[in-house]
Amino acid sequence: MFDFEFQNPTRIVFGKNSVAKLDALVPADARVLVLFGGSSAERTGTLAEVRAALGKRERREFGGIEPNPTYETLMRAVELVRAEKLNFLLAVGGGSVIDGTKFVAAAAGFEGDPWRILETFGGAVTSALPFGTVLTLPATGSEMNHNAVVTRASTHTKAFFANPLVFPKFSVLDPTKTYTLPSNQLANGVVDAFVHVVEQYLTYPVEGLVQDRFAEGLLRTLIEVGPKAVLEPRVDYDTRANLMWSATMALNGVIAAGVPQDWATHLVGHELTALYGIDHARTLAIILPAMLGLRRDAKRAKLLQFAARVWDITDGGEDERIDQAIEKTRTFFESLGVKTHLSDYNIGADAIDGLVAKLEEQGLTKLGERQDVTPTIARRVYEASL
Amino acid sequence: MFDFEFQNPTRIVFGKNSVAKLDALVPADARVLVLFGGSSAERTGTLAEVRAALGKRERREFGGIEPNPTYETLMRAVELVRAEKLNFLLAVGGGSVIDGTKFVAAAAGFEGDPWRILETFGGAVTSALPFGTVLTLPATGSEMNHNAVVTRASTHTKAFFANPLVFPKFSVLDPTKTYTLPSNQLANGVVDAFVHVVEQYLTYPVEGLVQDRFAEGLLRTLIEVGPKAVLEPRVDYDTRANLMWSATMALNGVIAAGVPQDWATHLVGHELTALYGIDHARTLAIILPAMLGLRRDAKRAKLLQFAARVWDITDGGEDERIDQAIEKTRTFFESLGVKTHLSDYNIGADAIDGLVAKLEEQGLTKLGERQDVTPTIARRVYEASL
Structure with missing residues (x-):
């Protein structure tokens, strides 16, 4: 730790x-x-x-x-x-x-x-x-x-x-x-909180056992209450209470204490909001699956833990489990009505030069828990998000 | 919640x-x-x-x-x-x-x-x-x-x-x-933290999903690091760090927020310290298994959740799973060298009148999350702890 x-x-x-x-x-x-x-x-x-x-x-x-x-x-x-x-x-x-x-x-x-x-x-x-x-x-x-x-x-x-x-x-x-919120805002909230947890959890193992368990608990809770909050027509107090408390605990410092943090998905996603006005949470849903897929070697141990403890995926080879976990994450976002590809927002490959240039302009050239998300990697992430 | x-x-x-x-x-x-x-x-x-x-x-x-x-x-x-x-x-x-x-x-x-x-x-x-x-x-x-x-x-x-x-x-x-602590003090610490979590977790369900997941995460962490800290001759920094952070998080208010709390094991155990000088943590190890066994009906739903999520016990009838979970808890304490019966401290049935009288004298006559731990129940707990 x-x-x-x-x-x-x-x-x-x-x-x-x-x-x-x-x-x-x-x-x-x-x-x-x-x-x-x-x-x-x-x-x-x-x-x-x-x-x-x-x-x-x-x-x-x-x-x-x-x-x-x-x-x-x-x-x-x-x-x-x-x-x-x-x-x-x-x-x-x-x-x-x-x-x-x-x-x-x-x-x-x-x-x-x-x-x-x-x-x-x-x-x-x-x-x-x-x-x-x-x-x-x-x-x-x-x-x-x-x-x-x-x-x-x-x-x-x-x-x-x-x-x-x-x-x-x-x-x-x-x-x-939260009872009067439209479902797209609730969905954004679920995705935002989920990715906040992931940014502090899906890095590399440092024996932060409590932090890992807490992060996994928050992710499982969001997976449990997210669809109820967004999709069910009946409003349920406890569902909303759990969503609200999960989102607060996701970024109040508790799960970050003593562990590495990533935040590359946020920063790479920010440019989509800045240049194209896409809701913050929706940028995360677009970027995260591609980001995890591309950085699977550096994140291998935690991705396997994420697969096992958050998605109950324990069968198959390592890459197979990692692919399944990423796919489950993508499907979770999509099930909430949150699209996960740039093409869903009519953004094509021609946009990528501008997005990468914007990152470089701000000096955001060494992102992630190992500072290895260079503009080259960011470009590949945008490409994989198309 | x-x-x-x-x-x-x-x-x-x-x-x-x-x-x-x-x-x-x-x-x-x-x-x-x-x-x-x-x-x-x-x-x-x-x-x-x-x-x-x-x-x-x-x-x-x-x-x-x-x-x-x-x-x-x-x-x-x-x-x-x-x-x-x-x-x-x-x-x-x-x-x-x-x-x-x-x-x-x-x-x-x-x-x-x-x-x-x-x-x-x-x-x-x-x-x-x-x-x-x-x-x-x-x-x-x-x-x-x-x-x-x-x-x-x-x-x-x-x-x-x-x-x-x-x-x-x-x-x-x-x-x-903690490197210089004798193993009995480390064992006391593990048991103390464990029972702190249990007092805030093993009550009745109120849809406190995050609180439950956090409590379960702390218990699993203590089960994982406790024996390493107490029994292994080699000192390991991360083991000690996880034990220390678990014990802090176990009673800093986070897992208590929005859920019922019990504390009957503490209060019934306190009299053993007051009258016989038994270490606080050791009184908890004596009282808890008996307390959970006797209050299984009021705590049924959470005991089954405890069995499944903390001890991975999912097979068998309800009472069988509950018995197994309590037995695993007792065995966990004993494995750390912490005895779980009054007889281990040469305290016999003749002590019980005095212990119950001491509770009554302090007005501690309605304990627990439902205030149903009366002196009569406390007496049965002491008896079952012999």
Whole structure:
């Protein structure tokens, strides 16, 4: 096992009707900015619940944070925070709203050009406004970690930052908030959480026995509840609760502690969002099967473990088991309505030069747990994803 | 799944040579009290490492905290803290030293009789000194939770308290610190961690899918590494690292979130420590098999899941599978050299009246996840443990 440090101070408030607890969670004298995305927060009544719980606190609202939140939009929120001297942020939404809120929290008091927060991967952050979240879409795990991805619209660049100062103070997780989600968003959430686990698990063995068991437990849970959540017409509380908690645990640091991490699928996939606007989770479903297939030698031991412990595949030769496990993964994604080939999005071989160039432009030339995913390998992955 | 709140702010610093990091973890101007148990902390060189890492900080030391730390001893540490105006505590040891340090942290600034901390189960605590830990014995999980057990020697009473103010600020987990442990202490640690998981897992199903998978993963890991740690003459770093991390994860709140908890085995076992001085873990090994056997109807669904997923027992009738799972558990404990019958400690049927009376005296008359472990049931458990 690798040496590690682990700390995650976010308070989770999980269960039915937990939005009402905001009154106890947000300081009584806070001047609050409520951040949200599109119209669903209003339409579903969640914003009304939030307003009621915040009561007489000074409150402003900032809507319109996009999926893949943009620097340009978020900087308008930063200006509002500064102008109105707001001192507490409340994200109401999914990963994009929460990621965006992390950036606003870090940028509000930042001296100099806030883009530096992203250029330094968060290293330049020295303070952040406190914030909480009300999660409406289980997927990214942003509600219990200190990472965020922000897109610069002007350059189609997806940039990442992390800093312990942007852990949410609290996150309210009410599984009933997922009841109004369209099935494609639920499916995206299942795939996103699944691939988060895979990025921290399918590398090489380091005798991280607990981490492996936990990762496998999350994958099995997602395989069990994913189809129920996405495909069954009847809404079931426990299914949604398990999906929500799996997605949170998938990226809160617990399964990452002491083990190698990959993230090449994410980074190679990011360019598909940046250049073609494909939903983040759908880029993962396209890239992952090809990525695992091509890197099977470096990942052999863990792929065989994945086959045995997650998919119960124990018969056949090694490559046969690995092929079956990858195929089962692909079929799982497809069963949720998530396509797994670039051609499903009308993207052909002619796009690949541009995708690889975008990776190189950002210096993303040595990806993965062994830093062996070069532009050459990335090109082969895109080709195998056609 | 039950509604829940979860928060655990303790920072874990895990790995080889991590004691040296104390210099960065303890405030530079802290006036430190180092608390420890017996002579091993000195003999193994751990105290010397701690002193070196603390450098020129003002430092006092308080040794002699017993296994099952007593109120009487701990109050002497409280007096030292008050007299010397110390403002940071550092526990160097296992669960007893850490539990004791939590009590000292809470009692140092407590107004009135500090025994009230225990009478109110921690509810009366309004402040606590900050403290960190250097863990030398993986077992109790105290290094990453806010619970403690303190014994009043004068009345042979084991009392429990919990309060979020007594989460350690940090815990240093260096698996090489376990290299000098005698095998009986390692065995106790394996059993203690195992039963901690069981108390939070073997209740009744509430669709806590992630929690169940995590609990099963911890149990399987303990079954895998326990015998290696205890029985093999060759010391192996990863074995010790996995044992240490399993024991921490077993009782840091993660697997408890959203599910019922039992703890009857602990409370029924506590009287064996209080009246006969049997090691805590050994009382669990005595009580658990009998407890599970007698409560098989209320625990049937989870016992069958335990049989299948932890012990791979899937053939035979329900009671047969349950019997096998309990027998495998008993054999696992015995294989580590931990005896599982009262007769192994020369305790006979004549002791049972006194044990039951002690439970009743403390009002422990409705134990377990359904509060159905009455003194009558506890008596049967003691009888079945003979």
